[in-house]
Amino acid sequence: MRVTLWLPCIVTHVWTVNANVEKTIFLAPGPAALPNVPPALDDLRLDTLEPAYSPVLETKLAVQFPAAAPPRGLESWYLLRGLDEGRRYEVRICWPATQPTDFWLDTYPITHVFNTPELLSSLATYTQQRQELGLETTGVLKEHLPSQSQSALFLRIQAAASFYSSNRTLMEHPPAVDADIILDPYILNIFPRSLGPVAIYIGVVAVAAWFLSGYIYRCLLSIAAEPSPRPHTD
Known part of the structure; x- marks a missing residue:
């Protein structure tokens, strides 16, 4: 009996340690008109997330232990495109709990990055590393991208390993972390779209519970209203 009672708790705890989540929430800015000079956004060869076509990116993130610099x-950069101006979004990163890592997520307007030397230097270093490794851009296809100005943001992810091991090689070269980066728009700027099915399920359960409770209440009233049987006399 005790095993049966503890089983749901065990399953719940196993599920909660399956993965970690970090996120940032933002409002999509207005369309940014960029100068028609290099480098263009497509020339940066960044992985792209777009709500309609590629909201999820499965990737491996290189990490490094925190240091003075x-x-x-390590920092990695991504491009968020096809956003609706004024709409609330959140970007989540999910990774296994078996790979202890600290993540920081920040979004920046395109023009802000180009006008900030520190951010621009970090972006240039990352794109150069990708080009040297011959990495191809993944995400939304170019034919899905409008040619005119659009609402877009840069996403910077900082990843620091947060474990300790007696293995010196592992401490000097921590393995890359398997991660899913998710771009999730909000419905009516209230809750994420991914929670829509959960909200519908809760609504259906609440309505069903309301009708069921009313039926049970009426049954109890009818039982209470029945006259008690007369005592049997010999």
Whole structure:
């Protein structure tokens, strides 16, 4: 009996340690008109997330232990495109709990990055590393991208390993972390679209429970209203 009672708790705890989540929430800015000079956004060869066509990116993120430079590990850059101006979004990164890592997520307007030397230098270093490794851009296809100005943001992810091992090689070269990066728009700027099915399920359960409770209540009233049987006399 005790095993049966503890089983749901065990399953719940196993599920909660299956993965970690970090996120940032933002409002999509207005369309940014960029100068028609290099480098163009497509020339940066960044992985792209777009709500309609590629909201999820499965990737491996290189990590590094915190140091004086950089204090938050390694930085990687991504492009968020096809956003609706004024709409609330959130970007989540999910990774296995078996790979202890600290993540920091920040979004920046396109023009802000180009006008900030520190951010621009970090972006240039990352894109150069990708080109040297011959990495191809993944995400939304070019034929899905409008040619005119659109609402877009840069996403910077900082990843720092947060474990300790007696293995010196592992401490000097921490393995890349398997991660899913998810771009999730909000419905009516209230809750994420991915929670829509959950909200519908809760609504259906609540309505069904309301009708069921009313039926049970009426049954109890009818039982209570029945006259008690007369005592049997010999």
